[in-house]
Amino acid sequence: MSGDRAAFMLDRMREAAFDAHRFVAGAEKTAFMQDVILQRAVGMSLLMTSELTVQLITKYPEFLEEHPEFPWDSMRGMRNRIAHGYFDIDLEKVWATAQIEAMDIVDKIDAIRHWRAQGE
Numbered sequence: 001m002s003g004d005r006a007a008f009m010l011d012r013m014r015e016a017a018f019d020a021h022r023f024v025a026g027a028e029k030t031a032f033m034q035d036v037i038l039q040r041a042v043g044m045s046l047l048m049t050s051e052l053t054v055q056l057i058t059k060y061p062e063f064l065e066e067h068p069e070f071p072w073d074s075m076r077g078m079r080n081r082i083a084h085g086y087f088d089i090d091l092e093k094v095w096a097t098a099q100i101e102a103m104d105i106v107d108k109i110d111a112i113r114h115w116r117a118q119g120e
Helices: 004-024 029-034 036-059 061-066 072-088 091-113
Strands: none
Touching: 004 036, 004 091, 029 036, 029 091, 036 061, 036 072, 036 091, 072 091
């Protein structure tokens, strides 16, 4: 990966994905489905994560080739669904993404951002 800007974008992506997960950690799904403020906080965090994905794809296409372990198409798709879905956002998908996939993204970013610390 080239450039400090790309590293900055990855760090921001990690922060937003972590926030999405943190907001739902310990919450019950039924509570999430009834709490519009929580839904919007999680949705915005996922939107930020996926918008940064689109920027990485656009500005650093070589990064995609170097890191096929990321679900790039799904991440870009999440951005489009949230940004353009408004009141038709699938809250089941948002819940599942925040619960599981967001931390998977955090872990993947941690792995590539700290690969030298692991001795590779």
